[in-house]
Amino acid sequence: KxxxxxxxxxxxxxxxxxxxxxxxxxxxxxxxxxxxxxxxxxxxxxxxxxxxxxxxxxxxxxxxxxxxxxxxxxxxxxxxxxxxxxxxxxxxxxxxxxxxxxxxxxxxxxxxxxxxxxxxxxxxxxxxxxxxxxxxxxxxxxxxxxxxxxxxxxxxxxxxxxxxxxxxxxADREGIETVRALYERRLNFLVDLFSDCGLRPAHRPRAGFFTLWEAPNEAFGEKITSGADFNFKMIDEVGLVGVHFSDFVRYAVCADVEKMATGLETALRHASLKYN
The missing domain is CATH 3.40.640.10 (Type I PLP-dependent aspartate aminotransferase-like (Major domain))
Structure with missing residues (x-):
């Protein structure tokens, strides 16, 4: 069948x-x-x-x-x-x-x-x-x-x-809630930080530990053709690694993004992101 x-x-x-x-x-x-x-x-x-x-x-x-x-x-x-x-x-x-x-x-x-x-x-x-x-x-x-x-x-x-x-x-519902709250705080921090740097969120996450972003039309003064194109350019130019989809790129908050804030902001601003 x-x-x-x-x-x-x-x-x-x-x-x-x-x-x-x-x-x-x-x-x-x-x-x-x-x-x-x-x-x-x-x-x-x-x-x-x-x-x-x-x-x-x-x-x-x-x-x-x-x-x-x-x-x-x-x-x-x-x-x-x-x-x-x-x-x-x-x-x-x-x-x-x-x-x-x-x-x-x-x-x-x-x-x-x-x-x-x-x-x-x-x-x-x-x-x-x-x-x-x-x-x-x-x-x-x-x-x-x-x-x-x-x-x-x-x-x-x-x-x-x-x-x-x-x-x-x-036996550890409190511990599970602690982990959840940690990810929520990191998500909010990263979404606000990257948004301020010109990256456009595809959706503000309401669960999980991932953030999803629309690939820009231009980065580093070059035309961007897809999520993969943007992801590889970010990796090559500033070492920021994501997971790409067709027109999107995903960044996780499994690590302490607050401690990396200065480096992340520097990387995003160096990219000079532009959308049509």
């Missing part, structure tokens, strides 16, 4: 699209995510013939969140058109606003919806990137299907890491 999958991968975490491209019976297309829609696609953007939506909210790299009202619209549409719905909620513990909602809180109101939501805890609450400790919630049919394929699609978890992540979730 041929399957049509819609993802939040342009810009976004690329793995869902990569997996789709590997399967000969899957047709994949990215849902529209841009500055104009604030990186929140509309229910009507999902084709009625879609079989599966794989979304990622809070969104990497924009930091956009899913609100309760927005999730109700998506769930209602997917139930009406018999579309399975999955959300990668890896960054939910780093939500910087109470408006950030879970699919798991909304989807149970739609009994005929096939859905699931994934949670990845360790890499966020303790900077344990690569630990791959998580959990899945969802409708029984979706969970049963995941059980069939999971053992064939990953390497499993590491028990000591799983025990550590569970202990943190059960």
């Amino acid at each position: 041929k399957i049509t999958v819609a993802t939040t991968t342009k810009p976004g975490y690329p793995i869902p699209a990569d997996w789709c491209d590997l399967h000969p019976l899957v047709t994949h297309h990215p849902l529209p995510l841009n500055v104009e829609n604030q990186f929140s696609f509309a229910a009507e953007d999902i084709g009625p013939d879609t079989d599966l939506v794989m979304m990622n909210y809070p969104h990497n790299p924009s930091g956009q969140i899913a609100t309760t009202d927005w999730l109700h619209n998506i769930c209602a549409y997917c139930q009406e058109h018999d579309i399975r719905l999955f959300n990668d909620a890896a960054y939910i513990s780093l939500s910087h606003t109470e408006e950030s909602s879970l699919l798991s809180d909304v989807a149970p109101n739609y009994p005929d919806l096939s859905w699931s939501e994934g949670f990845t805890a360790a890499k966020l609450i303790g900077n344990g990137t690569g630990w791959h400790v998580g959990a899945l919630a969802g409708s029984p049919d979706f969970i049963d299907d995941v059980k069939i394929i999971k053992g064939k699609a990953d390497a499993g978890l590491v028990p000591p890491m799983a025990a550590g992540a569970l202990s943190a979730l059960e």
Whole structure:
């Protein structure tokens, strides 16, 4: 059977699209995510013939969140058109606003919806990137299907890491909140600093530890053609390393950006950024 999958991968975490491209019976297309829609696609953007939506909210790299009202619209549409719905909620513990909602809180109101939501805890609450400790919630049919394929699609978890992540979730909520608040402070600092230096934010992040920026039209007196072009010029000229997407570049706040403020400001101002 041929399957049509819609993802939040342009810009976004690329793995869902990569997996789709590997399967000969899957047709994949990215849902529209841009500055104009604030990186929140509309229910009507999902084709009625879609079989599966794989979304990622809070969104990497924009930091956009899913609100309760927005999730109700998506769930209602997917139930009406018999579309399975999955959300990668890896960054939910780093939500910087109470408006950030879970699919798991909304989807149970739609009994005929096939859905699931994934949670990845360790890499966020303790900077344990690569630990791959998580959990899945969802409708029984979706969970049963995941059980069939999971053992064939990953390497499993590491028990000591799983025990550590569970202990943190059960006994150190204060520590998790401290990490979240740290990232929020750094995000606000970097967005304000880079904005003052002429870089244009694509969206002010409401979750996570990434900032996303529109690539300028000119830097260092030269024309910029893409996010990649801008990223490589920044690396070559001033040593500022980002992750590029089509027309954007992402900068993280995993390090202490406040201590690097002078160097960061010098680098951005030296670039002489211009937008049309």
